[in-house]
Amino acid sequence: MGEGPYSSTAFLASKYDKPVEVFGLPGKRGLWELDGEQFITSITIPRWPTRTVPAAGSDGHADIIDPVDGVIHSFLNLKKGRDGRWTASMYAWTRLDGRGWGDPSHYFQGARAAAVPPMAGLIRKHEINDGQKTYRHALAMSLTFSGLSSRTGYVFPASSADRTWRDNTGMIPEGALMMLPEDFDTASIEDRDLRKVAETLKVYGAYVVDRNHGTPFYIYVENGADFNLHKPKWNHAVDQDLKRMQKALRQVVGVKGWLDGYGRKFSPEEKLNMISMRGPWVATAGKGTAKFDTWSQSLILTGASSRSEFQHRNNRSFSGVNWAKMEGGQRYNLKLQSSEDSELQLTILGNKGNRTMFSSHWLGNGDSVEFTWPGESSRAVLSVRKRSDNGGESRVRAFVYAKDEGIINPLSKTLSR
Template sequence: MGAKGKPDVWDYNQGVQRAITITHWPAGLTPASGSDGHADIAEPDTGMLHSFWQLRQRNDHWAAVGYAWSRLNGRGWGDPADFYQGTRAVGIPSTAGLIRRHEVEDGQPTYRHALAMSLTYNGLSSKPAYIFPATAADIDAERNTGSIPEGALMMLPPDYDSSKIANAHLRKVVDTLKTYGAYVVDRNVGTPFYIYVENGSNFNLHGKSGWNQDVGRELHRIRANLRQVVSSAGWLDGNGKPMKMEQPTNLLSMRGPWRGKGGEYDAINDQLTLEAGGKSRSSVLRDIGRVNWAAPRPGAKCRFSVQATGGATLALQVRSADMRDELFDSGPLADGASATLPCPLGKARYDLSAVGGKADATVRATLTKQD
């Protein structure tokens, strides 16, 4: 159920209100205690991570305001085609960067990943509101008065002395901030910075007194020494192997919604599966320049490319947002075919029409800038 008794939940991925079906709902699910009420549900059998915003249990049912999903084996961030892959402000799941319960007392000197951090209004910038790899920001980012955009990686300098920090939990966070840092993923109200920790982790910096002066002084010292990373000689993945932080280039999502006969969206592979002779159509109002670091420049050309099996074809028609003007029509394209069009600026209506062949088929497409 959606907000205020509405029957459906707002799906950030597809931009529609719809019912959400989860095959395995955890019996002990507890949403985050803050006002955002974040909760993520992992489904290993489908490879999906379901992310909810303002999830609450109401008597015998659950209700949420927003929903998005991502792949468990994905890159952890959204992309220009699917810029909301979670319900954090930056478009990622709330579990990304979260300090997990099993990590708190695992005997390791650091958490072996970047942490998730939020800043308040006077820390966050309004322009730009976010930077790569983030694909979104709080919708009222104009209220921000600081200088740090969401998506920024914050770190402590390597010479920050943590040896005298008596609190083991805080020392582990500090050493993690020196090694992996923390990505700014959201905004909070009134606190210089948050580091997000899983519910029930027994992570308590201040003890039973409610406030530890030594910890408080150290937190202020951390705040004063945090710096935004603006360049790097290289990057390592979660296994410590060199990797490239390349910007995704595809601007077109296959997520639908799809309507017709004999077609079904395959979420994990971002493709449409078609029965022999099946036909399916998707019509979505979208802005392919929605993500600031991937937006096509005025006058740029885009290439629409199709990958298909089983003799299927896919056609793209682009119309003005008010549907009065046809801006482009590729006609049916088979596997390996492509067409070039002027990159639409602003919102436009993107219609995808898939037609199956004589056998069961799959079809997907990309739309990329031709710089």
């Protein structure tokens, strides 16, 4: 556990920082915008801390926290060229006051493999000597190939995993919560820094957020924290305690309850939107364009008229997240939030595409409808159209929640899938 080239730093922006434009890597099609699943030429970060330095490893992680907009900007392979030009291979963002994890709609919210920002779960510089017995949050952990599962890439609350997860040979998926048992002996750990981590693993645990190469487990500490368990020389006692912790760590498979950072009981259950407006969208009538906007999580119609219509047919509107699939026989509620001059229709077709199993008909802003997801294999088609010829920009966003349950239960979704 410690700092390193594959850890990260959280860089705090201020209202005085100037904007910076980040481009895709040289020779690539552009910057891969993870949520929209699309290449973009560049992205402009409105407030860029001048001291931003990405991690030295090949992942090149760096997170920028913008308290003005309430956003965490997350990059993979971030680099600054000799000409001062910033480039990266991937970009994602999450709300500063959000869950920290992806949801079925906005499923990729950070540059870690588990779709979380690298700063999530970091042992931060200011926490190391704060006088507390534990860190007051779950930690971030990676496992190597022999620990990670080849049966499933991830479980709730993770919403993604390394693309080559099938090459793993272990049993533990990304997103798993790892903990030390209550009776694990921490009193015998002489090193103060290691003992604090072990105490944290007994209370809050560590989520598996990534894969490493060759280390049974690695717990990430913010770069620049001067955290080193083996200074000024190799510490044999620390080495033995780490091996003892390795043998004792277990994946959580049942809980009686949850504690927040202040030791108070709370329920992490909440409603999660099951539908996304991400593309690709195809014009089926009229003129104009329809493009997904990650910032508003909506579809933006530009230059469209009352004769314009656009469709999404490839089923990516509904979640590809493995713990959030639409379930046959389950009741759902569809609600539309849009400009007053735009409408949406959801059509569910049978597995051969020649039979309509459900049609919401055209919904306007604020309209909603209940429906039952068909039990057989089906395909969803979203259609959006304008009702006016004003030529202005219109926005469309849909929300789908389970009607009866309406709540994602982290325990049941982890254990039953």
